[in-house]
Amino acid sequence: MKYCIKISLLFLVIIIAGCNMEKRTNEEISQDGFAFPKGEKIGSPNFTGIVWVQMMGAIDSTLHARYGNVTFEPKARTNWHSHPGGQILFVTEGKGYYQALGQAARLLYKGDVVEIPRDVVHWHGAAPDSEFAHIAISLNINEGGAVWIEPVTDAEYAQATK
Structure with a gap:
């Protein structure tokens, strides 16, 4: 069953990608070079640095x-x-x-997938020398939204990205 859910989610992402590509012109795609729109720049205390978010799909799902x-x-x-x-x-x-609390950071590249179990404290973000984009899927949202803790310090980030 767990495998079926993963496959279903992957197909959902592929379908969304196809739908979003139809909505964008070649000029829009080539301007930022990304497969999905960057969305809106967010100003949130839950992030360090500049981050854009483009929510997809229905909120009431x-x-x-x-x-x-x-x-x-x-x-x-x-x-x-x-x-x-x-x-x-x-x-x-x-x-x-991507880094789970108490574990070494994992370097991620285009095509990588990270499965984050329930209630695992973690962070994710860009390398010092690269933009970084991912589709984030929050699962079982009926159980509650993200629980924000504290910023990843510059020292923690530097240690993780060595």
Whole structure:
């Protein structure tokens, strides 16, 4: 069953990609070079640096999932946080990092997938020398939204990206 859910989510992302590509002109695609629109620049205390978010799909969904494209400028990142229902990241552009609390950071490239179990405290964001984009899927949102903790310090970020 778990495998079927993963495959279903992957097909959902592929379908969304196809739908979004039809809505964009070649000029729009070539301007930023990204497969998905960057969306709106956000000003949130839950992020360090410049980050854009393009939410996708219905907010009021019977899928119990929310998903969107998140684009980070170099060095930008989330705060430490967790998701009661878990999260999946599909890396679509650039180079970035994912780190679960107490573990070594994982370097991510386009095409990588990160499965984040329920309630695992973590952060993700761009490498120091690259923009980074991913489709973030928050699962089981009926169990609650992201639980934001505190910023990833510059020292923690530097250690993770060595």
